[in-house]
Amino acid sequence: DAGITQSPRHKVTETGTPVTLRCHQTENHRYMYWYRQDPGHGLRLIHYSYGVKDTDKGEVSDGYSVSRSKTEDFLLTLESATSSQTSVYFCAISPGTGDSYEQYFGPGTRLTVT
């Protein structure tokens, strides 16, 4: 398995509070991604990073921000959590070299906003 960890694995928080999820990789891959998975919507891209301090928006980026200060860490912040952000969040990584953009996923973080 690709060396990807996510923390925390489970979190319950209240509406209006900021929340930060962490993705850590040991593969030295260039690309990192944050997705959310919801029943009826499947997996949707929130933000991604193509290098240290290089990030871009995905399909559902409103209400989320990201930061990547080191190759191995990619942080997802919910600036002011809302109930609609209750979801399972997955981090993924990809080498992004040559022809290889195969993505490898972490175990996920289950976030509940009450």
Next chain:
Amino acid sequence: KQEVTQIPAALSVPEGENLVLNCSFTDSAIYNLQWFRQDPGKGLTSLLLIQSSQREQTSGRLNASLDKSSGRSTLYIAASQPGDSATYLCAVGSSNTGKLIFGQGTTLQVKP
């Protein structure tokens, strides 16, 4: 806007059957296509990646094909086993950023 569809949403087969899972996409200008497996409560496991220039990829009992002109990919599972029970997801990459658009998945149950 790229849309990815997987039909059927659920499938139940007896052990030993060969089966085909379908994935269709609306924009044929894809960069690659990736098949994943997801077990309940778990993350996604990459099964096969097909580059846009390729027609198929094989790994063990799995074979994935790609027909860009018709906007279709199939995942063939030979001699299915109860351990193959999971949700199978198809995802299309439309650029060299690696961004993926996912289908809703097909949930497979293989009965002993």
